Every structure is written in structure tokens, then in C-alpha cells.
Amino acid sequence: MSNLPEQPAWESGIHQLEESERAKAGPGGVLNIQASQLANRTRYLKEALESIPDYRQHTFYPSEGDPDGTIAGVAGTEDGDGFRVALFDAAGVTAAYNIYRNVSGAAQFITAEPNTRYIELISQRIPVSVRGRFYAAILGDDGTVCLGGRKSDGKTEISDGTVIEDALGALHVYHSTNEAVSKTADKMCFVYIDDKGEPHLYSNSGGVAEHVFSFITENKVSQRLKRSGYIAGTVGRNDELLTGTRKEDGAFVTYLSGNIDEKIKWLIENSNGHTSATESHTYADSKGAGTGGTPFPAQLAALIGSGFNAVNYGIGGQKSGQIAMRLGAQPTYVTVEGNAIPAANGSVVITQFNGASATAAPAYPSQDKRLLSTNSDNLTRSIDGWLCGVKCRITREASGLNNNTKVEKYTLTALSGTGVRCLPGSLFVPEYALQDHSGAELWICAGINDFRSGTDADLTDDVAQIIKNVDAMIAFAEKSGRKVLLFALTADNYSTEFYGGIRYMRILEINYYWSQKYPDYYVRADNGLDVRELLIAAYNANNAQDVIDYGNDITPSSLRSDDRHPNTAGYAIYANAGYQFRNRKGF
Known part of the structure; x- marks a missing residue:
């Protein structure tokens, strides 16, 4: 057996065996390449280390002209020699050394060598958590233990180290603090009885009576800690019971409402068997109103059955802000001619x-604040409410083409009163917002009409408006504890809404926001899909246009009545998703 030849050379890399290489031993064989390379490196390092004299023989120090000390180090050593440069801490004491090697007249950094001083400085900077000797304590602002329970023996210790249990046997009772101080050693305690007969613990602090704490007598305990008749409760500062669980029957009682169990029982007995809503109010655009087919609210009500009533407040073509204003979730500020409301019937x-024109369309759809306007029709519409303390009716009349050239006219009719001043921008509150609708679900389908034509950057403001307005509608419903169904926006037969289009991406952005913020309201079917995804998944593979629409990731033509609106079959998908969602949530 022979050994591998070794050369003192630094190999630039280590050979990696490949599957295609044939296993061969012997000189030059592929099986010996790696071992030979590693042996060369080892031989190189061994000779390099042996050639370096002890660097500690050469110690140098930084100076003003040589801040790292290497100039002096190179000048004071031979080529190949090692040397070290001392490093100082803030106190001027050597804390560590940098180790160098003179390589052809240049300082080559090898490593740093900390000493004990350096390690001590580092340890001082590391926060250390030490367990105290007390299982519980009252601490002062500076962290000093004022009163603590000692873990070792359970005794109570005060700030000066005095153990209360040990001192009690030596405590004397006085009715005068002056007398007590004169008869008690410095730093020792005594009991002082005040003129009301209340006992207090004092200490003699350099000839001054210093209060430590007061005692609660057995009599006080019996007076203040009487049994209340409640297992547990929440008590106010005035000792009045706010909420409590009554011991005699386990009933939950509140300060304002009394026995909650009895009230719930009464509600169940008087609800005619209904513990959930029997009516819904849909605030929406044309997709809620049902343009092109049987509206999904009506179809969903039929699925629910039991006489469930679906009230539809949808208006085709409306933007999310207008819908929120009609609901009362967003404010409506009105300015009238003459700044006055006429007498009744005027x-x-x-x-x-x-602050914007009541007749002219705004520059962008999402900015429309004309609460009854739409480019979808010229129907006369009205809404009742209150303005400046007067019951009024706002009426919209329109004529012309269904575009922004339409002529709009709004009038305010007083339904009561003798006339009153109405400053510009006075708040109009819809009658709906003042009524109790806690027993009706709120179904929301809004936002698609807010988008303008333009670049992707232009749509940022529209997305913000949609989110703000729908957030306001949901907050409005939550204030009265109403259940909410929030339906997704859909992508339809418009190029900007095709897969990857600028409006397509914003539709997905809004749907994702709703699904994350409102998981208890955002409608998904039992398979986890929202209505946009359900409509696309329901395409007809035998319908050529449906296949194209499926590729564009939009509502398929077989489920649409036009480019935007579903047909009755399409609205049925909305209804079925809502039905599954309600059942799953226990509505």
C-alpha cells in the first residue's frame, strides 16, 4: 500500500464526483482526486502555521498617524511574521488584540483576540433577569421592595428588612406617637391607636414616627365583607352591583336590565317561534334590483321559505356612495334655494x-352624491327624512338620454311645520335611518358602478370610495345588531374586466378585502367559492362563447342577460350561495 503524494499548495476547489465518471483507483484515479486535493490544502496550512513566529513577541499600539497600528507592525516585523495590535476601551485599558501577519510588507488581518477585560465589559451590557426572593411584593417607583412575601419561609418583610411576623411579638401599643418614638428603638416598629380607635403600624425613623400601614380589624371585615347573595359580580366605585350571578338560582343579573334569563325566556315565548330575522332589506345597484331576470333577493327569500319577506331598495346604475346615503350610513348635506324650508306642503x-351640484353629473362616477340619481332611467323617485327639524321629502325628476347629459331636478317638500331657516350644507337624515330595523337582515351588493374609464392609477380613488362606503353600510347595520350578507363584485363582458385587465385586478382586490375583514358577512357557498367564482365555474363547456368567457375569467354568456347583468339562472347562483351561507352561519 502506498501513500498519496502531498504538495503544499492551496487547491481552489474540491472535485465533485459525477454519476458519469467511472470509479477508478490508483495514481490519477478519480476516486483519489478529492483526497489528494484535501491533502494538499492540509500540507499548505501546516507549513504556513509553522512558518509564523509567535505573534505575541511583537505587540504594537495605535497612534495618531497609525490609527490601527498596522504601519508600525509591518515596519517592526519580517515578511511572514505575525504581530498583534492592542485595542483600548473607554478607560484606556487594553481590552482586546487584533492579530495580523506581515505578507510582503502588507498587514493581513488574521483574527481578533479578546481578553478578560473585554469579556467583562460585554457581560455588563447583557441584561440579566434574576429571580427575586419574594413570591409577591409591593414595589416602589425605583424598584425597591416596600412589602413582600418571602419565598423561603412565607414571612412578610418590609423595606428595611424587618420581618413583620418576628416583630409582632415585640410590638408595643401606644396612644401617642411622641411617647411611642421616645420608647421605641430607631428603625423599630410600634402600634399607634388613633382617636377613632383605629390601629396603625408606625416605625421610629430617626426620632420621627413614620406610617407603615394600617390594620383592618375583625369588626371592619365583618361589616364590609358581608355575603352579597351573588356567586360573582362586577361592582362599581359606589359599591353598586353592575352585573352578577345570583347564588339562589344562578340567574345572571345586570344593574339596568335585571334578570337576563327571565328576559330571554320572555323573548322566546313571545317571538312566535322565531329567533331570527323574517325580513331582509337589499341596498344595492342593478344587480340587487334584478335587471335582466328575477332578482336574487326574491329567489333567496323563496328558498328560505316560512313567509320570509325580501324588501328590495336596489336602484340600477347607482354608485356605492349614493346607496350608502340612502341607507343613512353616509351623511347627506343639502343646500336649498333661499336657505329656507317653506311651510307644510311647500x-x-x-x-x-x-357641496356639489344637484343637477350636473360629477367628473367621476364614484364622486356622485345625488342620492336618487342614476343613468339607468328617468323614473321619479322620492325619499322621506328630516332636515333642520322638519319632516321633508326629497324628489328626483329626470329627462334625457341615459348618460351624463341627462337633466336632473331635485325638490324639497315640507311635510310639516310653518317654515324654518336652512343653512347651506344642512344634514338630511333619511327616515329609514331613524327606524328600528334590528329584526331585518341587510343584503348588500354595491360598488361595480363606481369605476371610471382610465388608467390603473385612476382606479385607486374609486377602490378607496367603494371600500369606505361599504364599510360605512356594514358599521350602520352592526350598530343595531343586524345580520349582513355581502355579495362579491363580478367581472363581466368588458375588456378591462377580462383576466389581467386593470379593472379585473381591482375587483379581486376589493373582494379579497371584504373576505378578510368580513368573514361572517362575505357570502361564500359551501364549496368556499364566492358569487364571482361560482358564476365562472358554472360555464357551459358545450357553449363556444361560454368557453371564451371562461378563458377570460368572466361571467359566462349563458348566465348573462347583457354584458353586465345576470339572467334569472345567474341570479339563482347568487340566491343559492346566500342560502347556503345563511344556513351555515345559523341565520
């Missing part, structure tokens, strides 16, 4: 909503 022209 009318006046409305000139502005929220």
Missing part, C-alpha cells in the same frame, strides 16, 4: 348635495 329647489 316646495323649494335643492341646489347642492354635499
